[in-house]
Amino acid sequence: MPRYAQLVIGPAGSGKSTYCSNMVKHGETIRRNFHVVNLDPAAEHFDYPVLVDVRELIQVDDAMEDESLRFGPNGGLVFCMEYLAQNFDWLHEQLEDIEDDYILFDCPGQIELYTHIPVMKQLVEELLKWNFHVCTVYLIDSQFLIEASKFVSGVLTALSTMMNLETPHVNVMTKLDLLTKKDKKNLERYLEPSMQGLLYEEFEDDKFSKKFKKLNSAIASMIDDYSLVRFLPLDQSEEESINDVLLQVDTCLQYGEDLEPREMRDYEEDPDDDYVDSGFDG
Template sequence: MPRYAQLVMGPAGSGKSTYCSTMVQHCEALGRAVQVVNLDPAAELFSYPVMADIRELIEVDDVMEDESLRFGPNGGLVFCMEYFANNFSWLEESLGHVEDDYVLFDCPGQIELYTHLPVMKQLVEQLQQWEFRVCGVFLVDSQFMVESFKFISGILAALSAMISLEIPQINVMTKMDLLSKKAKKEIEKYLDPDMYSMIEDSTNILRSKRFKKLTKSICGLIDDYGMVRFLPLDRSDEESINIVLQHIDFTIQYGEDLEFKEPKECEEDKSALVDEYFQDRVDE
């Protein structure tokens, strides 16, 4: 029996911990068991029950207070995550071996964990050895995604996680409940963006020829990867939570009776679901 895992990633404050508790509540309502593991050694508080908490293994504060180490917050985090990577047996014990289990990992937000440090990749490989099917869930805050430049950098962060981890990834735009109706309309173009019109938007602002060229190539690259879609998540709307969960379940083929579909078809399904979401908003 396969086991299932979501690696919940994204910058600090993007809503990872909130996402985990939202998913737990949602799954509970569906009668599905989902567990959460906190992997952020600097986490202060979260409102979900934890199956395991990295702070039982190591805490950033302890590392920072250690006279011989003298780390700041970022060095402290790196130290903790390396310590974690050397002690995966702790995680193995905490996870136990439940068949058919479904675990959310609430990860730290520091981008360096996904760009050049090996720990997250090592974690993925370890989970796969333990027979987990792993899906990356990359969250970005919709509040920051209302301009083409911010949007491009948001995508690049998501892309670097995807490239370094080599697992399927679903991108989610969080906090949709905070947007006004007008802003929601505005952000719609970013969910399934046309990178070529994005080039127009950005190059109109840029004066330097070199930067225009650079932006053009970055947008082209993003377009080539074909991973620029975001699913909107409004935690106050069960349907939007369900759409996100369905996409992830589909990606890791949760549920034996799920038929395998061609990726192309899946893409179409996805846009149909997102269209549906917005249609509902308009109808309201």
């Protein structure tokens, strides 16, 4: 039987741990089991049960306090992840006998880990060896995307991550519940964006050179023509929104294709039971 992994990544503060917590709670609602593995050596607390914690192997404080290393927070975090890569056997042992193998990997917010440092790519390769189907869930704070220039930056970062990790990829716009009514009205243009239109609005001033405008036009055309990056909205206050994201990720993972059908009695619902059934039984 295959195993399933969501690699939950994104910039610091994008809501990765909150996403994992909400997904665990949603799993309880739809009668599915989700396990969470913490891969952030700088994490402090969690709102979900932790199946495996990388801090049992190494912590950022270990690298920062070592007199021979003298790392700061960023360098220490990269060192810890490279140390994990040298000790994947430890992670394999932790995951070897887990039942209900649908696991969320709550990853660090160090963006270079996903864009050009090979550590996370190496993790993906190991998970594939361990018979995991892997889908990357890339989160970006919606408050970061309501300005065109910041949105373009977010899109390019997501694109770089997709190219580096080479996995099925779902981009999610988080924290919609924190947006103002005005920002929510403008949000639609970022869910199905015309990059050319957004960049034209942002850089139409004469203060920008022709070469700069031409570069931005080329980038916009590449993303528009190939539909490389699109975002799903996630409002954690709405169960339906969480379920929509899960359905998209499950589709990328081909989740459920090898599961045995439920018995009919599993479909007999209590008339007073209003839970949302995803159609799969983890």
